Amino acid sequence: MENTQFDAIFVIMIIVIVVSVAFSVFKNVNESIQNNKAPILEIPVRVMEKRVQRRRRNKNFSRNVFKVTFEDLDTLERHTFTVDELEFDQIVEGDIGYLKYQRKRYHAFQRDALAAEFEEDTTSNTDTQFKIED
Numbered sequence: 001m002e003n004t005q006f007d008a009i010f011v012i013m014i015i016v017i018v019v020s021v022a023f024s025v026f027k028n029v030n031e032s033i034q035n036n037k038a039p040i041l042e043i044p045v046r047v048m049e050k051r052v053q054r055r056r057r058n059k060n061f062s063r064n065v066f067k068v069t070f071e072d073l074d075t076l077e078r079h080t081f082t083v084d085e086l087e088f089d090q091i092v093e094g095d096i097g098y099l100k101y102q103r104k105r106y107h108a109f110q111r112d113a114l115a116a117e118f119e120e121d122t123t124s125n126t127d128t129q130f131k132i133e134d
Helices: 002-037 085-090 113-117
Strands: 041-058 061-072 078-083 096-102 105-111 131-133
Touching (some): 078 096, 078 105
Parallel strands (some): 041 131
Antiparallel strands (some): 041 061, 041 096, 061 078, 096 105
């Protein structure tokens, strides 16, 4: 009898794992399809925040995820995207420019130097501190 209970629990665990993996794959494929169907937009924005999230898989391995939050200058709606480290290093909080994106997919940020010159609170400090999240 103990053996059949163990077998039943084992089968249930396998089913739960398979369903979880299938759901995750379906969710990611669906997200990609939705992003592909969406139009590519380019909007005027201000860089509101930069942050680094440390993702730890175990005590010996972690990686950084670089996120930037942009605010639409027309609607004040905020959009947060993951960017690569090189682009993250080139973006400064307070920058003004144009964000190109497709639903939840980041494409590019192009700084608009002329718009920044006319902003009252533009700073020239490129050593802006950013948040680090664990």
